[in-house]
Amino acid sequence: MIRLENLTKHYGSFVAVDDISLEVPRGVLYGFLGPNGAGKTTTLRMIAGILRPTDGRVLLGGDNVHDNPMPAKMRLGFIPDRPFVYDKLTGAEFLRFVAGLYGQEGDTVERRIAELLEVFELASWKDELIEAYSHGMRQKLIISSALIHRPECIVVDEPMVGLDPKAARLLKDIFRQFVSRGGTVLMSTHTLEVAEAMCDRVAILQHGKIVADGTVDDLRRQHRAGDATLEELFLKLTGGARVRELVEVLGDAGGSA
Amino acid sequence: MRQPSLWHVLQPKWRTALQRLREERSRGGSGKLLLLIAVGFLFWVGVYGVLYLILKHVRSAEELGPFLAAKILGLVLLSFVTILVLSNVITALSSFFLAKDLDLLVSAPVDWLRLYLAKLGETLLHSSWMVALMAVPILAAYGVIYRGGVVFLPYAVLTIVPMLVLPAVVGSAITLILVNVFPARRTRDLLSIIALGAAAGLILLLRVIRPERLARPEGFRNLLDFLAVLRTPTSPFLPSEWATNAIMGYLRHAPDPLPLILLWTTAAALVTLGAMLHRQLFATGFTKAQEGAERFVRGKVWRRTLGWLLTPLPVAKREFVLKDIRLFFRDTTQWSQLILLGALVVVYLFNINALPLHRGEPVGFFYVTLVSFLNLGLAGFVLASIAARFIFPAVSLEGRQMWLLRSSPLDLRALLWSKYWVGTVPLLVLALLLTGLTNVLLQVGPFMMVMGLVTICGLTFAIAALALGFGALYPQFETENAAQIPTSFGGLVYMMATIALLAAVIVALWQAVYAYVRAVYLGEPVVVDAWMIFWFVVAALLCGAATAIPLRVGLRKIESFEF
Secondary structure, three states: EEEEEEEEEEEEOOEEEEEEEEEEEEOOOEEEEOOOOHHHHHHHHOOOOOOOOEEEEEOOOOOOOOOHHHHHHHHHEEOOOOOOOOOOOOHHHHHHHHHHOOOOHHHHHHHHHHHHHOOOOOHHHHOEEHHHOHHHHHHHHHHHHHOOOOOEEEEEOOOOOOHHHHHHHHHHHHHHOOOOOOEEEEEOOOOOHHHHOOOOOOEEEEEEEEEEEEOOHHHHHHOOOOOHHHHHHHHHHHOHHHHHHHHHHHHHHHHHH | OOOHHHHOOHHHHHHHHHHHHHHHHOOOOOHHHHHHHHHHHHHHHHHHHHHHHHHHHHOOOOOOOHHHHHHHHHHHHHHHHHHHHHHHHHHHHHHHHHHOOOOHHOOOOOOOHHHHHHHHHHHHHHHHHHHHHHHHHHHHHHHHOOOOOOOHHHHHHHHHHHHHHHHEEEEEOOOOOHHHOHHHHHHHHHHHHHHHHHHHHHHHHHHHOOOOHHHHHHHOOOOOHHHHHHHHOOOOOOHHHHHHHHHHHOOOOOHHHHHHHHHHHHHHHHHHHHHHHHHHHHHHHHHHHHOOOEEEEHHHHHOOOOHHHHHHHHHHHHHHHHHHHHHHHHHHHHOOOOHHHHHHHHHHHHHHHHOOOOOOOOOHHHHHHHHHHHHHHHHOOOOOHHHHHHOOOOOHHOOOHHHHHHHHOOOOHHHHHHHHHHHHHHHHHHHHHHHHHHHHHOOOOOOHHHHHHHHHHHHHHHHHHHHHHHHHOOOOOOOOOOHHHHHHHHHHHHHHHHHHHHHHHHHHHHHHHHHHHHHHHHHOOOOHHHHHHHHHHHHHHHHHHHHHHHHHHHHHHHHOOOO
């Protein structure tokens, strides 16, 4: 469903994403992991058609996002990490506007808006300006907007940030159901417990390159990690030794204070 | 605990400013800087030149000269102080209550006085730099005409600095009190309306009292009346009056230390009082500032009216237009500028009506035609300024939401299309009103009426396209305040391009108008011949090119944006 071929992105001399190739099949929830600055957000934004790759291509359902964007983007729902929306629209108006961008209108859209706002407990806020929404409520609204046109695949950057436990649980259930019905989710997250519990497969990104990918069991086998948790595996692959040193330094500082 | 220095508290601000300069330079912005300096210098020279000529003329009047010069300076400084108070009130709201660095500063162990002085300094700088720059050519003209010498330079600085501090303290204090009464975001809305309403009122008032009468003393009943008007200070308690007395006293070689002492001691006293007020009220005000503005809105009106009218459009375009209109009318800082616009249109028509063209004697056909024709350029310039304010920022304002537009299957042409028409239609109505009413007031013939209306339509389409195109070429995605976007470098380039277009169209049409005037003058029938048609076509081609090219370039630029 989502296919990255030799995807590369340079910012001047800095290589943010370095020749990544990845295949996310239909009906799979794929976790995209990596330390800060590894290139996760840049990759997701290239998949969503927001950034143009320096090299390589992104295919969504066989259509190139950059050469044939309309059919490719019709299949996609994108949820960014920073919920910038139009503050002076109401929640319902925003969803109606997004539906319009996908060419949808009428009673079906109105029913869908009511449905989504109900599910995310925003129904009583639907006629209020978004500027009055909390961070979590904005995040819920953006998630609703990504689902409004019934996409075939969802690309989501840090979905759990700002969500209350109930909404986080709801989102996990929605993603699992979405995948069980044949949808595809590519999700970047720092919450490794979430990734371990939810994702069918994961890819670990570091310095713009994929350093490992497969199921969590595959990764354990590949790196001879026994029963290690995903967190331990992640630290091993991305420089856990340094983290331990840091913990020791901070421990000393706390002791001397 | 040792407190950080003021310099340290303000460090993120000046470092950010320096970094922006560096980035600009590394992007090859030296050319931009040079252009800005050149335009600024030209503006200075213009202001200096006009005032120099006025003061030279005024100085030649032995008795009245010094009074008239002092009166002009007093009026200029009074308008500066008025503008400064309004501007400081609005700036203080951002710097003291809404700025992003406040959470960090308020949660850090920075004492209230440092915070007050740092934020007061920031407010002062942001709201006064333009006035301070504007004062340079004005004071230079006074210094040169009255032979103030080199020492006049530090003396003028010594006089102007406290005059800038006072409105900053007063403005900040007004904001502090208002925020304690209303939530900050509501206060911002309220202030936008009050400030623009006051500015509109001031413009109307200044025009209605007809200041040009001062230049015609023969209009007064006798010399004593005129002298009385000149001698009366606006108010002996106004800092602008003290500054005027200090400067004019020095220039007349009769320096009086009292106005300077008044300026400095009042500034010091007000800063102290302001700090005490800040200590008492800031914490409560800052807490209130975290409250939101109005929450509930009635949004169905647009959907039922305009939404219904736009039904034939594809859904994406329709929703885009509706969204843009809603955002405009829900943002008080945006729609409230219509008040100012209304006042400017009234003043514009008032000025045309006040022209001494219809004073009993037979109307000079040539002058009426000339004014009507040149009015096209003037109206075009007014439309360009309005487009700079309302259409130029359109693309920049989408910046933060571009993730949504770029990840959806929206054709970016639809975005540009809706932005273009949402801006062009009201501009066109205004353009037709300005030109049509002016021509009616001037009582022009049908030829000039039709030519004027058709030309202004063509110019409006081009001006809106240039505004949108240059807005896309020079986007300001980081600026949250739409009012700051047109004052950027891109805004300057847009205005220069528009003025060039206006000049080109006026020059092209002049050939046709000249043929028309000559025919009427010689009593021949007016014939629209090949020569006239050729120049009409040239003007139409200019407008067409200035519409199509910027839209195409703008679209290409939007397609290449990366976020």
